[in-house]
Every structure is written in structure tokens, then in C-alpha cells.
Amino acid sequence: MAQKSKILIIGGTGNMGKFMVEASVKAGHPTFALVRETALSDPVKAKLVQNFQSLGVTLLYGDLENHEKLVKMLKLVDIVMSAISRSEIPEQFKLIAAIKEAGNIKRFFPSEFGSNVDAGHPIEPAKSGYARKAKIRRAIEAEGIPYTYVSCNCTFGFFLPTLAQPGAVAPPKDNILIYGNGQPKAIFNKEADIASYTIKAVDDPRTLNKTLYLRPPKNIYSFNELVALWEKKIGKTLEKIYVTEDQIIKMIQDANMTDKIMLLVNYSIFMKGEQTNFEIDPSSGVEASELYPDVNYATVDEYLHQLACLSN
Numbered sequence: 477m478a479q480k481s482k483i484l485i486i487g488g489t490g491n492m493g494k495f496m497v498e499a500s501v502k503a504g505h506p507t508f509a510l511v512r513e514t515a516l517s518d519p520v521k522a523k524l525v526q527n528f529q530s531l532g533v534t535l536l537y538g539d540l541e542n543h544e545k546l547v548k549m550l551k552l553v554d555i556v557m558s559a560i561s562r563s564e565i566p567e568q569f570k571l572i573a574a575i576k577e578a579g580n581i582k583r584f585f586p587s588e589f590g591s592n593v594d595a596g597h598p599i600e601p602a603k604s605g606y607a608r609k610a611k612i613r614r615a616i617e618a619e620g621i622p623y624t625y626v627s628c629n630c631t632f633g634f635f636l637p638t639l640a641q642p643g644a645v646a647p648p649k650d651n652i653l654i655y656g657n658g659q660p661k662a663i664f665n666k667e668a669d670i671a672s673y674t675i676k677a678v679d680d681p682r683t684l685n686k687t688l689y690l691r692p693p694k695n696i697y698s699f700n701e702l703v704a705l706w707e708k709k710i711g712k713t714l715e716k717i718y719v720t721e722d723q724i725i726k727m728i729q730d731a732n733m734t735d736k737i738m739l740l741v742n743y744s745i746f747m748k749g750e751q752t753n754f755e756i757d758p759s760s761g762v763e764a765s766e767l768y769p770d771v772n773y774a775t776v777d778e779y780l781h782q783l784a785c786l787s788n
């Protein structure tokens with residue numbers, strides 16, 4: 477049997493990255509994690525790193541600043557997977573330069589894990605965020621670095637606990653904001669499943685130089701359908717407050733940073749339907765649940781069922 481590729485994960489101490497590390501180990505890949513010393517001063521991250529060690533992950537202490545050291549680290553592995561924070565996306569130019577110099581990397585997965593940044597409908601400041609990820613794509617392609625872009629759409633953790641309600645800390649029980657007419661479809665994926673699909677793509681020639689779209693059929697819902705499912709789970713009809721395009725733009729302008737991010741993604745995903753208003757072009761994209769039907773993915777229905785039980 478062919479040897480599984482050695483995977484280096486950058487951003488393994490982050491929300492998304494930790495699932496990548498765990499899925500890589502679970503799939504039997506020799507797994508490496510770049511760890512910044514500063515992360516260890518956070519007790520939660522220190523514990524996570526300790527757990528990586530107990531799973532057999534090779535910890536490489538460093539950062540993206542020291543080019544020579546980074547090149548040496550890259551020489552140890554075959555695949556580089558980045559899950560660095562949204563705000564740090566341009567730092568990946570340093571990674572691209574090191575990958576280019578190392579010359580041995582078989583595939584680079586940049587930090588994406590959202591909507592397709594080449595096809596979205598964001599407004600500022602999200603528009604600049606999409607543009608930063610798109611610039612990384614263009615740099616990878618210009619350097620001829622083999623890649624896979626993972627477009628996982630909405631994560632369960634970001635959207636479902638509050639049903640995408642800005643400012644909320646619990647799921648809605650009385651009323652709910654509906655963005656536009658609530659009809660465009662969105663796609664939801666559990667973080668651990670996103671990681672499973674991503675790791676499966678690593679040694680798969682079908683995903684080489686392609687975007688891997690995660691569109692598991694049981695997790696595609698319009699906002700109206702999501703609300704109807706939630707109402708069924710809690711046995712109650714919610715008051716619907718419909719938000720127009722002008723209203724959401726005003727809300728975005730007035731919101732604090734946390735709520736702004738939620739409103740911006742709500743605008744482009746639930747109002748404009750950016751995750752489902754295009755067909756996957758087979759020359760540049762593939763769909764994960766079709767390629768890997770063996771992944772027994774978690775469903776929105778199961779998640780909302782548990783959420784309703786917990787919030788009773």
C-alpha cells in the first residue's frame with residue numbers, strides 16, 4: 477500500500493485547525509503541527525498541544541517569520557495545510573515563498589473554509605476579506621504550486637447555535653430575524669466532517685488543482701426551511717421579523733465587530749444565496765459527498781434536535 481503523505485498543519489491551535497490535526501492523525505497520516513511558542517501561554521491551547529503530542533503529532537515550534545527555518549520544516553513533509561485566522565490571511569504569502577523554495581510540497585491547502593471567494597457577493601468589509609483569500613489563490617497559481625481549495629460553506633459552530641442571530645448567545649425562542657425572503661439555500665457542515673473530507677482529498681488526484689465544494693445533500697437549507705425545522709424541534713412558532721436589504725446594510729454599518737461579521741455573512745449567504753447560486757464547474761471543482769460517500773456526515777436535523785433538548 478502506498479505510504480500516506482506527511483501533512484503539516486499551520487494554525488492547528490485554532491478552531492478549524494484542531495479538527496484538521498485530529499482528522500489527519502485518525503486517517504493515519506504522519507502529522508506535523510507548526511506551533512507558535514506564544515500559544516502555550518494560553519492554557520486551553522497548551523492543553524490542546526499536549527493532546528496533539530499524546531496523539532503522536534510531531535510538534536514543530538516556530539512561525540512564518542523565519543524563512544530559512546520554515547523551509548527546513550517544509551522539507552520534512554509532503555502536504556501543507558493552513559487554517560490560520562481570517563485576519564492573518566496575507567501572512568500566507570510567506571508560506572508560499574517558503575513552499576516555492578522548498579520545492580518538495582505535493583499540495584498546498586490555503587486557509588479558506590468558507591464560501592467560494594471567487595464567486596461570492598460580499599459587501600465591505602467582507603469584500604476585502606474575500607479579496608485577500610482570492611489573492612492568495614492567484615499567488616499559488618502563479619507560482620505553479622499544486623493546490624486544493626476547500627469551500628466548506630457554513631460551519632455548524634458559527635451559524636447553528638444562534639441560528640445566525642447577531643448578538644445572540646442562545647438559540648431564538650420567541651422571535652427571529654429572516655434575511656430577505658428567506659428562500660436562497662445555504663449549506664452547513666460540522667467542523668469534524670469538514671476536516672474528514674479535507675484530509676481525504678490530500679492524496680486524491682481528483683482534487684488536485686481543484687476546489688473541493690462540500691455540499692452534502694441533507695445539509696442544504698433555505699433560511700425559511702431552517703427556521704421551520706427549529707420550530708418543529710422546539711414545538712413553537714416564532715415571530716418572524718423580515719429584514720430588507722437596506723435594513724441589513726444599515727445594521728452592518730451600526731454593528732460592533734462581532735455582530736458585523738455575522739450580519740455580513742448573513743447578507744451574502746442567506747440574502748444573496750452565494751453558496752448555491754452556481755453550478756460546480758467540473759473543470760475546476762468537485763463535490764465532496766459525491767467523491768467520499770463513505771463519510772457519515774452529521775446533519776443539521778440531528779444538531780438542532782440536540783440543541784433543542786439542551787436549551788429546554
Ligand SMILES: NC(=O)c1ccc[n+]([C@@H]2O[C@H](COP(=O)([O-])OP(=O)(O)OC[C@H]3O[C@@H](n4cnc5c(N)ncnc54)[C@H](OP(=O)(O)O)[C@@H]3O)[C@@H](O)[C@H]2O)c1
Pocket residue numbers: 486487488489490491492493511512514515521539540559560561562564567587588589590591628629630631634635
Ligand atoms: N465557514 C465558516 O463558517 C467559518 C467559520 C470560522 C472560520 N472559518 C475560516 O477558517 C479559517 C480558520 O479560522 P479559525 O476561526 O479556525 O481561526 P482561529 O481560531 O483564529 O485560529 C487561528 C490559528 O492560526 C494561527 N495563526 C494566527 N496567526 C498566525 C500567524 N501569523 N502565523 C502562524 N499561525 C498563525 C493561530 O495560532 P496561535 O494559536 O499561535 O495564535 C491559530 O492556530 C479562516 O480562513 C476562516 O475564515 C470559516
